Amino acid sequence: MTDSRDNMPPTLHWVGSTDGHLRLIDQTRLPTELVEIDCESLESVVEAIRNLRVRGAPAIGAAAAYGVCVGLQSAASGANAKGDRAAFFKRLDETVDALAASRPTAMNLFWALDRMRRRANECDENESPGGILVKLLDEAKAIEQEDRDLCRRIGRHGAPLLADGAGVLTHCNAGALATVDYGTALAVVFAAHESGKRIEVYVDETRPLLQGSRLTAWELTMRNIPATLICDSAAAQVMREGRVQAVVVGADRIAANGDAANKIGTYSVALAAKAHAIPFYVAAPSSTFDLSLPSGESIPIEQRDGREITHGFGRQTAPAGVGVYNPAFDVTPAELIDAIICEHGVIRPVEKDGIAKVLGK
Amino acid sequence: MTDSRDNMPPTLHWVGSTDGHLRLIDQTRLPTELVEIDCESLESVVEAIRNLRVRGAPAIGAAAAYGVCVGLQSAASGANAKGDRAAFFKRLDETVDALAASRPTAMNLFWALDRMRRRANECDENESPGGILVKLLDEAKAIEQEDRDLCRRIGRHGAPLLADGAGVLTHCNAGALATVDYGTALAVVFAAHESGKRIEVYVDETRPLLQGSRLTAWELTMRNIPATLICDSAAAQVMREGRVQAVVVGADRIAANGDAANKIGTYSVALAAKAHAIPFYVAAPSSTFDLSLPSGESIPIEQRDGREITHGFGRQTAPAGVGVYNPAFDVTPAELIDAIICEHGVIRPVEKDGIAKVLGK
Numbered sequence: 079m080t081d082s083r084d085n086m087p088p089t090l091h092w093v094g095s096t097d098g099h100l101r102l103i104d105q106t107r108l109p110t111e112l113v114e115i116d117c118e119s120l121e122s123v124v125e126a127i128r129n130l131r132v133r134g135a136p137a138i139g140a141a142a143a144y145g146v147c148v149g150l151q152s153a154a155s156g157a158n159a160k161g162d163r164a165a166f167f168k169r170l171d172e173t174v175d176a177l178a179a180s181r182p183t184a185m186n187l188f189w190a191l192d193r194m195r196r197r198a199n200e201c202d203e204n205e206s207p208g209g210i211l212v213k214l215l216d217e218a219k220a221i222e223q224e225d226r227d228l229c230r231r232i233g234r235h236g237a238p239l240l241a242d243g244a245g246v247l248t249h250c251n252a253g254a255l256a257t258v259d260y261g262t263a264l265a266v267v268f269a270a271h272e273s274g275k276r277i278e279v280y281v282d283e284t285r286p287l288l289q290g291s292r293l294t295a296w297e298l299t300m301r302n303i304p305a306t307l308i309c310d311s312a313a314a315q316v317m318r319e320g321r322v323q324a325v326v327v328g329a330d331r332i333a334a335n336g337d338a339a340n341k342i343g344t345y346s347v348a349l350a351a352k353a354h355a356i357p358f359y360v361a362a363p364s365s366t367f368d369l370s371l372p373s374g375e376s377i378p379i380e381q382r383d384g385r386e387i388t389h390g391f392g393r394q395t396a397p398a399g400v401g402v403y404n405p406a407f408d409v410t411p412a413e414l415i416d417a418i419i420c421e422h423g424v425i426r427p428v429e430k431d432g433i434a435k436v437l438g439k
Numbered sequence: 440m441t442d443s444r445d446n447m448p449p450t451l452h453w454v455g456s457t458d459g460h461l462r463l464i465d466q467t468r469l470p471t472e473l474v475e476i477d478c479e480s481l482e483s484v485v486e487a488i489r490n491l492r493v494r495g496a497p498a499i500g501a502a503a504a505y506g507v508c509v510g511l512q513s514a515a516s517g518a519n520a521k522g523d524r525a526a527f528f529k530r531l532d533e534t535v536d537a538l539a540a541s542r543p544t545a546m547n548l549f550w551a552l553d554r555m556r557r558r559a560n561e562c563d564e565n566e567s568p569g570g571i572l573v574k575l576l577d578e579a580k581a582i583e584q585e586d587r588d589l590c591r592r593i594g595r596h597g598a599p600l601l602a603d604g605a606g607v608l609t610h611c612n613a614g615a616l617a618t619v620d621y622g623t624a625l626a627v628v629f630a631a632h633e634s635g636k637r638i639e640v641y642v643d644e645t646r647p648l649l650q651g652s653r654l655t656a657w658e659l660t661m662r663n664i665p666a667t668l669i670c671d672s673a674a675a676q677v678m679r680e681g682r683v684q685a686v687v688v689g690a691d692r693i694a695a696n697g698d699a700a701n702k703i704g705t706y707s708v709a710l711a712a713k714a715h716a717i718p719f720y721v722a723a724p725s726s727t728f729d730l731s732l733p734s735g736e737s738i739p740i741e742q743r744d745g746r747e748i749t750h751g752f753g754r755q756t757a758p759a760g761v762g763v764y765n766p767a768f769d770v771t772p773a774e775l776i777d778a779i780i781c782e783h784g785v786i787r788p789v790e791k792d793g794i795a796k797v798l799g800k
Contacts, residue, residue: 109758249672280764283748283757285646285670291749291757299758306762307748309646310672311610311704315769318706343672345679349714350707387644387668388652391752396644396652397470397660401667403641408676 086300087114089137089255092144092219096211097155100144104131105255105289109296120149120173127180127187130287134256135330136225136363139186142177143218146194149173150211159208166207170198182378183339183407185331189365190221222258228363228421229260236266236326236361236419237273244270244323247280247313247351250341251293252328252361262361263326264297266419271303278304280316284341286386286404310343314350325351329362329418336412336428337374338362342405348414357416364420364437374409382406447661448475450498450616453505453580457572458516461505465492466616470657481510481534488541488548491648495617496691497586497724500547503538504579507555510534511572520569527568531559543739544700544768546692550726551582583619589724589782590621597627597687597722597780598634605631605684608641608674608712611702612654613689613722623722624687625658627780632664639665641677645702647747647765671704675711686712690723690779697773697789698735699723703766709775721771722780725798735770743767 090102093116100117106129107113115131117123123145126132132141152158153169174191181187197217201210240246246267253264260268271277279298284290291307298305308316316322325347329338338344338360351358371377384402388395396402417426418433425436451463454477461478467490468474476492478484484506487493493502513519514530535552542548558578562571601607607628614625621629632638640659645651652668659666669677677683686708690699699705699721712719732738745763749756757763778787779794786797 110755281761282672283646285644285672288756291761295761296758299761304762306764307745307757308764309703309748310670311643311646311707312764312766312769314707314710315703315766316764318769342670342676346672346675346707346711349675350710353710353714384668387670391754391756393752394471395649395752396668397657400642400652400656400660401665403667403669403673403677405673405676408673408679 089258090132090141090144091222092215096147096215097151100141100148102126102132102141103255105133105293106131109292117148120145120176123148124176124180127177133289134251135184135186135328135366136257136262137255138181138184139190139365140222140225140258142187143190143194143221145177146170146173146191147211147215147218149176150214154207154211160206163207166210167198170195181380183330183380185368186363186365193217193221225258225363226260229257229262229265231421232262232361232363232419233260233265233269235424236359237269239357239359239417239424240266240270240275240277240324242275244275245278245280245321247282247316247322247325247347248294249282249290249310249327249344249347250284251289253294253297255293255297256328262328262363264294266326266359266361267303268301271301278306280313280322281305281307282310282313282343282347283307284343285310286390289341313347317350317354317356322356325356325358326361329360329366330407331377332360332362332367332418333371333374333377334369334433335373335430336415336418336433337409338415339374339377339379339407339409342408345408345410348410352414358414359417359419360415361419364422367433367437369439374411377409380406450619451493451502451505452583453576457508457576458512461502461509463487463493463502464616466494466654467492470653478509481506481537484509485537485541488538494650495612496545496547496689496727497618497623498616499542499545500551500726501583501586501619503548504551504555504582506538507531507534507552508572508576508579510537511575515568515572521567524568527571528559531556542741544691544741546729547724547726554578554582586619586724587621590618590623590626592782593623593722593724593780594621594626594630596785597720598630600718600720600778601627601631601636601638601685603636605636606639606641606682608643608677608683608686608708609655610643610651610671610688610705610708611645612650614655614658616654616658617689623689623724625655627687627720627722628664629662639667641674641683642666642668643671643674643704643708644668645704646671647751650702674708678711678715678717683717686717686719687722690721690727691768692738693721693723693728693779694732694735694738695730695794696734696791697776697779697794698770699776700735700738700740700768700770703769706769706771709771713775718777719775720778720780721776725781725783728794728798730795730800735772738770741767
């Protein structure tokens, strides 16, 4: 068995020093083409996030951190390197605002932007723009490295939840491509697989943008992990046939009570899992939690263009004039989630006090 | 408000006399092109059913009845019109076998073929092949006309189940295109709409072949009934948001206990409806029942080519080599079905004795 991912570039990384740029896999081209693009302007980073060239809550966070650096280059280099701090901080605000507006649901985006802004504010008041940018690039690299590490820890914490021989169903992509490396939900699968367990993954194709068939199936195939692609609507039937012993998904934002927003369709999978008494797990880094929200009801849900559904394969598949409702996410209530796996451990049962305790808040 | 369906041809009809042919709407071309095709050979009828140019259990039944006539033409015309009865009945067997093998799940297919064969067997033993063919064409036309009538009756029986202002969710297409005219599940919607009730329909797009977005959304748009297209996986969320007050779907085969096979994804919708206490209705003609099967476990489920999922709409959307599981149907257990609406009335609760009573068996 060869592992084809040795030739796979990271989801995203920084090229060069402070005058460098963000390079990322253009995920809209997968699974048929593996192409990297270079983001050398703030606008190109915002465009890449908005149009899902980079997606997955942790990857969005890391991309946004580097996006802050890209956005500040003109205000911190050349003549400006030792120049106007006020202009630099004004540009920081503009940059953070532009990135924050790229997508509304992923908590990790706001978490990373807050962290970058805080790092800038912590700099000595005599620090030059050029000096602050050096520190911000270090901070973005720290976010990237931490993401690599915590995904491995999520894998280690979650792997014991999967039995040898288990069928595992997942929805959307919470794999290496949704993070800097290794993933969240798929980290659990990868770690179980690496520990010698035989795992078969049922992959929801995940309409409308097919992140399951395009990305998750591709990652599993690259790692030689048995994968079976199904239509989203077949998940309940596959469970009924006894093929699934656990569900593991990622999350884009988790409220203080454990309600978890994730790709549209996750809630439907959770209901089906409950009906078949199959454990339903959410795997996500602690940066996904938004403890300012008491429950999932206040999580903002991104509404996307109806053409993703009506013209999804480069071809019109619905009549002109039909109404379309295309929420990108739904919220799975905590009572349907058996455990949340984060880098600090397994939160079970999923309720406010247990979450606060594991997060140390 | 105009009703654009005045220009719409019937789903299928016979052209000419016994030397004529079956004409049907090629549903694979919708919603962008409304094209009729002429089936002048048995092979072309089998191909049209197998490749879903005509689909929907009642429409498959009517098409197969006409397919028997097409298949027998050479054995009952010209020199054979007054010729060899043995050769004619041998050809009848071949024709019925070929049509029966076109798709395995729709009960109405086998019901129509049985009825055509019975009609042939009932003919006087001195009847010539040409004479039997005349009677078989009459029988096929009777099946067609009965289907028109019973769909209207299904609509009348079902309409009172929908309240004014209701949001109604449906899966796949059980409309005029799934029958000769007017539909089964959509007949209920059409009849409620015609009675003056305001109905909004949430249309599951229905992967992999998108019968919801291509056909149901098209039919509703043609009739100016408010329709909102959603991804299949969004159905549970749409219910959670309080937008849906009833679910109505069709069926391809119903066992004696009320377990109902229908398009893959129906079971998932039924589970979500149950979780939200939304009534779930199945609308189907009595020819859909297979009382020889005690429960849904014995309903044969058609497995279709994985390329319907991996290469839907002319583009590769999954990596080469990934496994695919593509059952065309699933079975919704009777306990999730609040009522079955057939041409004889509303069967509620859904259980063996009530079904036998309404069907008069």
